Amino acid sequence: MPRNLYLGIDPSASAARDSGYCVINDSQRIISIGKWRGFEELAHILEPFKQQICIVGIDGPLQPPHELHRCCFTSEECHHEQNNSAPGRICERLLIRRGYRCFLTSKNSFVKSWVLRCFDLKDFLSDLSCQIIEVFPYATRKILFPDLHGKKQTREFRLNLQKHLKDRGIRLPEKEKPYSHDELDALLAAVTARLVDLRQAERIGDERDGYIYIPLKISEDIITPL
C-alpha cells in the first residue's frame, strides 16, 4: 500500500479539551478532518489510514531543551537547569529571530501539561512507523498567506483563512459552522508535512534541541491549485 497521506495534529493540554487532526493526500485533498480527545480515540480515527501515513506533523514541542528532561515538566522538585543563559531550544530562538514569535519550552512555561502531552503524543505515534516532525502552523500561515492578519480564535479570521486555503486549492468539506482553530492548525500542520516530503520546506534548529519544519519562502507555486 503506498504511503501517500500526511497527518497534521494540533494537541491540546489534556483529554478534557478538544484537539485537532487532519489527513490530506499527495494531491492536497482532505481525506479526514476533525477533533479528538484521548489517544485511544485518535488511534481509532487513524486506524483506516495508518498504513498509508507518510509524515506526521505535530504542532508542539517533541523534545525538551537538551539540558532539561521530562521530569522538569512533571515535578516541581526537579533540579535540572539550563546553564545556557537563554531559555528554550535553539530552534525556537531561531524562529523568533526570523520574526515568527513562539513560546519557549522552558521549566517555567505556563503550559507544562501541554508540553508534556506533546512528548507523550510523539511516543504514542511512534507505532505508525513513519516520520514524525515538529511543525509550527503560525509560521506556515505567515509564509503561505502573508497578507492574512488577525487573531486565530476569531470567527472572522477562521473564515478568512478558509477562503485563503480555498484560493490555494485546498477545499475544506462543506460545514454549517467555520472550522475550529484546532482543526485549521492541524490542516496547516498536514500541509507542512506534505511540503517536507516535496522538499519545499526547511528545518530550523540543531541535533541537540531538535528541529522545527517550516515552508520555504517560494510561496506562489508551493501549493498548486487543483
Next chain:
DNA sequence: GAGCATTACCCTTGAGCAGA
C-alpha cells in the same frame, strides 16, 4: 427561563521593537 454551545477576552513568559 433553563440549559447548552459558541465566542471572545484575559492571563501567563519572554523576545523584539519603538519611543522617551
Next chain:
DNA sequence: TCTGCTCAAGGGTAATGCTC
C-alpha cells in the same frame, strides 16, 4: 538604557446566542 507595548498558545471564564 529603560519602559511599555505586542503577540505567540492553551486554559479559564464571562458574555452572547440559540433551542426547547
